[in-house]
Amino acid sequence: MIKLHVNGAVRSVDAEPDTPLLWVIRDNLGMTGTKYGCGIAQCGACSVMIDGVVTRSCVTPVEAVAGKAITTIEAIEKDPVGARVVEAWVRHQVPQCGYCQSGQVMAATSLIKATAHPSDADIDAAMVNLCRCGTYTTIRAAVHDLAGAKPGTQGGAA
Secondary structure (H helix, E strand, O other): OEEEEEOOEEEEEOOOOOOEHHHHHHHHOOOOOOOOOOOOOOOOOOEEEEOOEEEEHHHOEHHHHOOOEEEOHHHHHHOHHHHHHHHHHHHOOOOOOOOOHHHHHHHHHHHHHHOOOOOHHHHHHHOOOOOOOOOHHHHHHHHHHHHOOOOOOOOOOO
16 A cells, blocks of 8 residues: 555555556546546646646656655645636636646646746746647736736736
8 A cells, every 4th residue: 555645635545656646646546637648748638746846647656756745636726826827727718628727737836836927938948738729828828817927028017
């Protein structure tokens, strides 16, 4: 049994140590908001936060996160920054198909927690998840809105 700290609760799971965290979250814990996309850490649909850092769960062995704080999309609105991200996503109507959006929200939350007023370069570096619908401009607008900046500025109130 492996003990995980998921969304503020300690959970024991019966899984092989090298099982990807994504499958433990989805199959063992029944939380299906975190999505499988590519399985090679390229698309970001599987993004969760580990100790506040956005992490690709499809390639993260469950044994590597035992004892660490794991946050999934199911609990993101319990975090004040995460709640603001979700509000901005709704306000800007970011999702289209929505498949990648749990990972996008996790990445944006991690970004805003690390850099309250990100520049365009910060956003480009942090928001690397793939979106098949191409919502990148609305994602950027929502992140700038969260930061209190106008698109195209270098962060901060403009």
